[in-house]
Amino acid sequence: MDLRQRAEEIVAALGGRENIQAATHCVTRLRLALHDEGKVDKETLQNIDVVKGSFSANNQYQVVIGQGTVDKVYKEFVQAAGIGESTKEEVKESVSGKGNPLQRALKTLGDIFIPILPAIVTAGLLLGIHNILNNEGIFFDGSIIQVYPQWAGIADMIYVIANTAFAFLPALIGWSAVKKFGGSPLLGMVLGLALIHPSLLSPTDYASAALEGNAPVWNLFGLEIQRIGYQGQVLPVLFASWVLAKIEVFLRRKVADSFQLLVVAPVALLLTGILSFVVIGPVMFIVGNAITDAFVAVFDTAAPVGGLLYGALYGALVVTGLHHTFLALDLQLIANTGATFLWPILALSNISQGSATLGVMLATKDEKLRGLSLTSWISAWLGVTEPAVFGVNLRFRYPFFLALGASAVAGTFIAWRKVEASSVGIGGVPGIFSILPGSWGAFAIGIIIVIAVPFVTTYLFAKKKKNV
Structure with missing residues (x-):
């Protein structure tokens, strides 16, 4: 594979060198500050073989490449774009003035908690x-x-x-x-x-x-x-x-x-x-x-409704980047009450997105999509859903919404059963270790729901639509 050529193709799909302000990378993604995200040719970008997905979050445009390969692509990318290498802080600074005051405040809160x-x-x-x-x-x-x-x-x-x-x-x-x-x-x-x-x-x-x-x-x-x-x-x-x-x-x-x-x-x-x-x-x-008293009151008086709403919305919060702000609330709940009822729903939501990706993997005949779905599924079940959400589920839309529906059902159930976690752990299948032991059975049923429902419905839907 000619990585320099692929890097040049990515630059062109992003709107050319003049549209790229700064670039850095994380473990799996190029993280870019663009002058105008409207100039991105998403279809062309998606068809470049090293690209596994792309999305915009926190005013950064992010291109999913994959662990290991992203380091090599980044070195070629900065040369093809005619820019110097930047740190994550420099890229964040380039986009820090974008968004309304609420978006900037929530982004600041996320930037504080992500490093710790x-x-x-x-x-x-x-x-x-x-x-x-x-x-x-x-x-x-x-x-x-x-x-x-x-x-x-x-x-x-x-x-x-x-x-x-x-x-x-x-x-x-x-x-x-x-x-x-x-x-x-x-x-x-x-x-x-x-x-x-x-x-x-x-x-x-x-x-x-x-x-x-x-x-x-x-x-x-x-x-x-x-x-x-x-x-x-x-x-x-x-x-x-x-x-x-x-x-x-x-x-x-x-x-x-x-x-x-x-x-x-x-x-x-x-x-x-x-x-x-x-x-x-x-x-x-x-x-x-x-x-915290307000949230406790909601879950005390109408726990299933709270579980339904949080289960249905958490995946969407990941898309907007606002999900990190709820970590502060989880920690506040643990400090005040000794446990949190929100984090178990988060863990099930992550598993649900991974299960939908698994459905896509088994339904598709596209080898590139199958490989991306495999790694994204495992990542989501271990608590990191961005590759699954942005690389696979949002690409076809229905896997994402079927996963939201399943997490809403599971969230309703475990909220009704008063499932709580004593700490914030890995937000996926290993999350059961953070659940209070008396709630393990109910949480296990929630895991079964978010494994079976998104997987089966996504697989059947994909086979019917024949679009994967």
Whole structure:
């Protein structure tokens, strides 16, 4: 295969060199900033043999190439396009001004959580393994470590390793958020750690202390400030990070270079820290509780309806790129209630899209489409649906909507059965490890629904339409 020729064909299909502003790549895709996406010849692009799909998300045009090959195509692509290699941040900066204020805000939230997602997902998977070892009634009347005490040490060690990402979540968010807002990531991490300092009581412990009349406070010139930590909270550290970055950037512009080390970081961190404990933390804690209480109320009063809507809409959220924003809500639910009822529906939605892709794979006689469907199906069942959604399902449309229907049905069922996850893990078939053990049976039925229904209906529909 002549990759230089394929790269030139991709450039031409994208509207020519003059339409390409910047380009980078991830594990499987070219990620492009284009001047005008309306100039893209999607049909020609789709027919290039190295291209497995294309789509637009977050104002970036993305061309699916495949793992390994994308590195080689990218090197040829930047030469064919006459542009230099760019980082992901540079491409994001090229398109940062596009979209309305709400789109930009949601994109910013996604950009903050995507870098820390691997740590959160890994922690969730390890917590799932700990749940299997520690919870009773899964394989025996008691837990595995009760039957085999020699496993108690490794179970506790797994918990310490896994829980670290959640215990220090504000530090991770602070690092990523301040970096996104243009400040020093290390200061963001320190701010996040300050909000969960060991000398501060957790919200639960503080509430208990308040009932006993001995809740600790700071006295600031007659003003009593609660000495409360924000363990597991999302909104306080998000807004505090924005304030920190803005103060730091302002001071960098105003303070002479010779005094910046002595002034910028100490002043920015001190001011933001005081504001966080006096204003930002208490206000955002109330807002976060109000949001989670609203969702809990919906699922308490009409759980099947909530499951139906979220199951039907989550796949569409992936198309728009808004699905990452719900990670913040999952984490807030876990912090406030100890579990999330949204994430199990997410996991089933991912499996459903993969099952529809499997139906296409078995129905088609096109070898290129069959290979793309195979890798996309496996990827979706392991929690990454973009190749399945953009490379296969949206291409023919009906697999995508049949998968949405199946996930809506499964979401309705598991919401009715009150299925919850104790952590955010791998959003696919392995996601069952994050489900509370008492709900494994109901979640397994949900998995059967999203495997069987999209696969069978897509296969039959494809055979009838004869368009794959």
